[in-house]
Each structure stands twice: as structure tokens, then as C-alpha cells.
Amino acid sequence: MSLVQIARTNPQAPFVPLHSLDALWFQVGGTVCNLWCTHCFISCSPKNHTFDFMSRSQVRKYLDASAQYGVKEFYFTGGEPFMNRDMLDILADTLEFGPASVLSNGILISPRVAKRLHEIAGASLYSLELRISLDGFTAFTNDVIRGEGSFRKALAGVKNLVAEGFLPIITCMQSWEDAENAMVLADFTKMLHGIDYSRPRLKIIPPLRIGREEARYRGYTEAEFIAPEMLEGYDERQLLCTSSRMATDRGVYVCPILIEKPDAKLGDSLEESFVPYALRHQACYSCYLAGAICSNFAPARDEQ
Template identity: 30%
Template sequence: MSHLQPAQPALDPAKFRDPLVTAKGEKRAAVALSGLRTLWVNTGTLCNITCRNCYIESSPRNDALAYLTAAEVAAYLDEIGRDRLPVEEVGFTGGEPFLNRELPSMLRDVLRRGHRALVLTNAMRPMRNHAAALLALRAEFGPDRLTLRVSLDHHDADLHDLERQEGSFAVALDGLRWLAREGFRVHVAGRADFGREGEAAMREGFARVFADNAVPVDAADPVALMLFPEMDAGRDVPEITEACWGILGKSPDSVMCASTRMVVKRKGAERPAVLACTLLPYDERFELGATLAEASRPVPLNHPHCARFCVLGGAACSR
């Protein structure tokens, strides 16, 4: 089975240049913040492995996004409480979040304030190094408000390892089994187009892996097993105009930036910044301010990921 996809047309360089109008001169769609329900925290771009197609280019050497501190995250949690923002969940992504030694403190702060917490992890050694802290959080707050979403690109070990590194599937699966045995709430993230067999076959393959390893994940549940579309900003994709909402039968409120923002700290920066979403960590056009209040303005859908991943792909990083 090949993991390679058919060649796709290259992106027209005239597209996604003007935040107000498309290359054809039509009014570009923008998405207003209907209510901040998920706050994402990028704990830093460093990762214990280097994947072939990581959209954020995480690696053991990429520190373009520095480690956030628990105190910096607490300031945003304070803002949420002070302004009574409707945040339900705080998600942690990277890089590998468990490389940030302050992650357990951040998680405890989120949980004690009554929010749900979600951690995106490869479930490898960095996570296992925090086993005692994770068990303490589960004991203090119970198993239902902390979710660990483990990255398995494919249910076939060889294809997963081809993307991540040799032997990584076995290590990640061992981490997933440990989480299941210890009673943590677990989800899995895969890649929808990886392997080219189609979504139904992908879900069936994952279901076999889950059953064989006593992992309580429903492979038919699109939240418990999220299959994300590929993100290649160099491939052609239509621009999204205001008219597209009616044509596609979609609401702007269904798009991720209607309900989410992400906090990052750029290398060398004095303070963190708030971005429109998790997918565009390096594009300064999507940096909205230093506070959640400043970042509440509408977001023009002026990037290929906005079209392919969110509007046409129907994906979201949280529920």
C-alpha cells in the first residue's frame, strides 16, 4: 500500500494575497468570533522526533516557538475568568507538549478553574516521563475532564513509521495502552488521506488496532478518532468568498476561528501573542494581539489552510 498521493496542481500565486478580496476580485469571507470556547496553548515547537510532513516543522532543534510558562498561561486563564469568557476547554499542542516541564502545572491550573483540558501528544518517552504527575491529576480531578489525544498517523505500523520514524508506532501504541490501563480518557488523531484506502477502511483498520490492544476508543466516532485532511499550502485550493457560505450550505460559526484562539510565544519575544488558530503559527497576518480581548476581532480566510482544512475539509482541532 502506498502512502503517496497523486500529484496535485500547484497553488496559483495570485491567490490568498489580499485579506479583503480574492484573486478574482470577489469579497473574501471573514469569520467573526461568536464566542471563545476553546483556547489553545502552544507549549513550544520542540519535539522528540522529526516527522516528514509536520505542518509546524517541529523537531528536536526547532525552537521558533519558545516554551510558555505556567505563569504566562495563568494570565490568560485570569482574563477568561475576569471577562467571563465562555471557554469550555483549554488544549495544549506543540511540538510535543510534554517536553515542557511546566505542562503538569498548567494542566492543574486549567482543571482547578473548572475547564476541560486536552493534550495532543505522541505518547512517547516525554509523556511517560510525566507519568506520576498525570496519575496525580487523574486522582485529584477524575478521569473525565482531561483528554489525551494520541497521534497515530495510520493503523499500519510501517506507514506510521515511514512518516514519523522507525519504531515510533510501537512506542506510541505502548503509551496509548498505558493511558488506557490507567483509566485516562483517550482519543486518537490520524490522517484521512494517508494510505489512500478511504475513510471507512481507515476507521476499520484503527478499530482492529484498538480492539487488539484494549484501547477504549470508538473508531466510528469522528471526535474520538479524528482523521485530519492533509495540509499542503502549496497545493491549489479555491478561495472562500462570502457567497461560498450559501453555496456550500455552511455557517461561518462552523469554522474553527469562530470559537478558538491560540497562544504562542515566539523565540526572543518579551510576551506571548494570540493567533487566530492552531494551523498558522508562523504567519504574522494571523497574529491578533497580546490579549484575548485584542484577539476577538474577525479573521479573514486568507490562507490555503482556511479553505482546505476548515471550510472544505470540515475539520477542527477540538469538538
């Protein structure tokens, strides 16, 4: 979508400021992934190099700069972060600055990688969280979206993490009706107990109807956008873009969701990105409804 088309789509889009830089995200895996999920909202794949891996020195530059802005936590995503050969060193660097979370599909988390993650976490005062994506509690429901064999491989990664003392957050895109939530969460929990994950944590996220998800199921309707009056009385701090930014190999973007939108690039440095942003994209509507859908716990539905 061109900037002209965006302006036509939602010319009255309200702006939100960056209240504080609480979290810094890294597109450390670029748009390169070992899976080709049919719902991927930034269309990642083994061949998508629209964004490439971030180097250790690129990440370090942002970490050094983040200290002066009081960043409290760091998130790593992609693509698949563990396809980046520097990932373990990058995490060791990051844990000098604050807590870190990695969003992964789990497939490359071998016993060796899990052990190294345990060592890296153990050497830091800060916590290391792993979020593993699954799209169903059976191979049938997961693999139709994430690819054949991906359920078995992701669960192996979860098991390896659990064996090293981690409590990975299992993340799943909601593809069922709200009324079925309790049943789905119960089945997820039962499945995870079956692989000796006795205290599973689950996070259900709403679909983002962009990228491949737009073709898989549906895009946004014309009624799904943010009008200025919708922010009256609304706590805009729920939106990730009011408290975080996304660093990539080609500059700083407003959030992890919109990196493919040309207007979402805000500058080449953190400082340049400290500008208000107009919520003109329809994906903003999903954030509006659900809150900080990318963060670890809100609106997570944790099950112990």
C-alpha cells in the same frame, strides 16, 4: 508569504467574527518536537524554536483572563506538549478552570507520567482528554511519516494511558481515499484492541497542505481558497476561528493552524484578539470543507 502576496492571492477573502471565546488553545510546546514528521503543517522539529515553550506563569496569566470571557475548554498543543517541563503543573492549574485536552505524539507518556495525569484528573471536577497522533495502524505506514520507532513508542504511551483509565483519542491524518475509510477504521480498531484498548476512539483529520506537508505531497491548488460567496448559507460557526483563539509565548493568534503566518497574530492579549479575521489563507479551505478539524469531536469518526 508576505502580506502583499497574501492580498494578491485572495484579495476578496471574507472576514469572520469571533462569535464567542468558547475554547482557548495554548501553543505550550512551541514549535519544538521530539519528532520530525514529514507532514507537520507547522514544521516542528527538535531544532525549531520559532515558538518556544510557554512558562507556567504565562499560561496562568491567560487562564486568569479567560474566566471573564466564559471560556469553556482548553487545548494544549505544540510541538510536543510533554517536552515542556511545566506541562503537568500547567494541567493541574488548568483543571481549576475547565476541561482540558492535550494533543501529543504519546512518546513521553511513561507509566509515571500517565499515573500523574490520572492523579491530576482525579483531583478536578473537570475532564482531561489525551489525543495521541498516529499515522497508520502499522509501524510501516506510521513510521514512514513520523519516524522510525515512533509507532512502537506511541503505542506504549497509549497503553500507559489506558492502564490509568483514560480513553485516548487516536488522531490520524487521512492519507487514503474516502472509499477506504471503513476498512482503515476497522483495521485501526483491531490494532488497538490488540493492545488492550477495548473502546478506542478515532479521529481522522484532513491534510493541511502547508508546512512540510506541502513538500511531502502537494500544496493547495489555485482553485482551493475561500471566495466570499462560499460563505452564503454556510454555518461559519463550524470554523474554529469563530469560537477560539491560540495563545503562544509571543502573543495571541487566530488559530492553531496559521501561527507561522505573520497576519495571524492578532495581539498581545486575549482582548486584543477579539477582531474579525479574513479567511485569506488556503489552509482555511480545508477548514471550510471539513469543519472544526482541530476540536476533539467534530468531524471525528468515533468508533466504540
